[in-house]
Amino acid sequence: xxxxxxxxxxxxxxxxxxxxxxxxxxxxxxxxxxxxxxxxxxxxxxxxxxxxxxxxxxxxxxxxxxxxxxxxxxxxxxxxxxxxxxxxxxxxxxxxxxxxxxxxxxxxxxxxxxxxxxxxxxxxxxxxxxxxxxxxxxxxxxxxxxxxxxxxxxxxxxxxxxxxxxxxxxxxxxxxxxxxxxxxxxxxxxxxxxxxxxxxxxxxxxxxxxxxxxxxxxxxxxxxxxxxxxxxxxxxxxxxxxxxxxxxxxxxxxxxxxxxxxxxxxxxxxxxxxxxxxxxxxxxxxxxx
Numbered sequence: 001x002x003x004x005x006x007x008x009x010x011x012x013x014x015x016x017x018x019x020x021x022x023x024x025x026x027x028x029x030x031x032x033x034x035x036x037x038x039x040x041x042x043x044x045x046x047x048x049x050x051x052x053x054x055x056x057x058x059x060x061x062x063x064x065x066x067x068x069x070x071x072x073x074x075x076x077x078x079x080x081x082x083x084x085x086x087x088x089x090x091x092x093x094x095x096x097x098x099x100x101x102x103x104x105x106x107x108x109x110x111x112x113x114x115x116x117x118x119x120x121x122x123x124x125x126x127x128x129x130x131x132x133x134x135x136x137x138x139x140x141x142x143x144x145x146x147x148x149x150x151x152x153x154x155x156x157x158x159x160x161x162x163x164x165x166x167x168x169x170x171x172x173x174x175x176x177x178x179x180x181x182x183x184x185x186x187x188x189x190x191x192x193x194x195x196x197x198x199x200x201x202x203x204x205x206x207x208x209x210x211x212x213x214x215x216x217x218x219x220x221x222x223x224x225x226x227x228x229x230x231x232x233x234x235x236x237x238x239x240x241x242x243x244x245x246x247x248x249x250x251x252x253x254x255x256x257x258x259x260x261x262x263x264x265x266x267x268x269x270x271x272x273x274x275x276x277x278x279x280x281x282x283x284x285x286x287x288x289x
Contacts, residue, residue, distance in 0.1 A: 028264065029232050029275030031058035031202065033089065033130075036282060037067055040075040048075070050285060052082050054278075060089040060128040060202075063107060069114055073122040085125040087169065093135035096149040104129075104153060108160040115164055126167040126199070129157060134173070147190060148183045154197060155185075167199035171234070174205045177219040195223045195231070202277050206236040206246050210262035221272040230274030233263055238283035252288040 032051070034040070039047045040061070051059060059079065061072070076086045090107045094100050107127075115123050131150065133139055138146040154170065161168040176191035185193065195201055201224075205216045217233055224231040235256065236247040248256035260276045267273035278284050 027057065028273075029058050029230075029277065030054075030056050031060065031232060031234075031275065031277035032056050032284065033277070033280035034059050034061045035089075035280055037062045037064050037072075039281065041067055041071050044071075044075055044078070047281070048078055048082060050281070051079070051084060054284070057083055058085050058087065058275075058277075060087045060130075060277075062089045063110060065106075065110055069117065072114070072124075073118055076124065077119075077121045080121055087126045087128040088124045089128045089130065091130040091132070091171075093132050095131050095153055096133045096136050096138065096146055098149075100149075101153060101156060104157060104160075108157070108164075111166075112160075112164055115166075124166065126169060127157065127161050128169045128171070128202070129154070130171040132171070132173070144181070144183065147179065147181050148185070151181070151183070151185050151193065151197075154194065158197060169200045169202065170194055170198050172201045172203050172220070174203050174216040174220070177223075191220055192223045192226075195220065195229050196227045198229070200230045200232060200274060202232040202234045204234050204236075204279070206234070206279075208235075208245050208248050208251060208256075208259070210259040210266065212245065213259070213263050214266045221267060221270060223272070224274070225270065225272030229272070231272055232274045232277050233260075234277040234279055235260065236279050236283075237287050238279070249283070249287070253284075254289055256287075 079086055088107070088111055092103065095103050111124065111127065131153065133146050133150040136146060138149070158168050172191060172194055176194065177189055179190040181187060181190055181193065201220070203217050203220055205213045207213050207216060213233060213235070217231060220231045237249055237256070238247055239249045240247045244250070248259070264276065
């Protein structure tokens with residue numbers, strides 16, 4: 001027994017020396033976005049049953065200040081018993097507007113108050129931001145300033161979450177590896193900067209085949225490997241008019257699960273790959289088998 005324990009200690013030391021984060025050693029993520037938190041208000045049991053039936057182990061849950069905090073507390077506690085971790089989800093493109101940070105401040109203030117009033121089993125495990133600055137008008141009129149504002153926002157979020165001892169995550173489009181920046185944050189590639197300055201990112205790699213997905217995310221997985229972080233690969237299940245190869249809506253859930261398994265197999269043993277995420281609970285629930 002002592003030999004086994006010592007071997008484990010030696011392995012942990014080797015991983016630490018090689019810069020591999022604790023995140024990389026965790027169980028691979030199977031996550032989803034729960035954008036409609038009123039689901040847990042009106043049908044907590046049904047929502048938990050659905051998530052459990054899909055082997056979800058991580059849920060990004062939208063924060064709505066109109067929902068009683070006790071609803072979140074009960075949901076998180078029960079989800080925890082099923083092996084799920086719950087992250088506080090929020091964000092909008094106008095958060096990068098000149099005074100948009102006030103909306104992020106509201107989230108952080110709400111979350112700080114919530115965490116202080118919750119038992120350990122009822123607390124959020126982290127913060128997950130979905131800002132999408134490219135949907136803000138400034139992305140086209142003054143991209144450099146908008147990118148800088150986005151970086152400032154994430155830097156501010158990092159300080160706020162650190163004060164609460166919570167990890168910070170962000171959703172990222174797959175094409176941020178084509179966006180560069182040169183400002184007070186230095187110069188480089190935006191995708192790499194976000195990965196380096198968050199705990200983990202979920203890539204919105206919205207394509208409907210493993211071949212397309214693995215190609216789209218390879219740079220981000222490499223960045224994650226470089227910084228000892230992890231990338232979770234997200235896919236779409238909703239109906240869309242953006243093209244035939246965007247969502248698994250047409251192919252159905254069985255086909256999707258097969259493609260996700262292929263993506264996971266492709267990145268087996270790569271510490272920069274952290275798992276998969278399905279966007280999102282509402283559309284996933286109504287998918288064809």
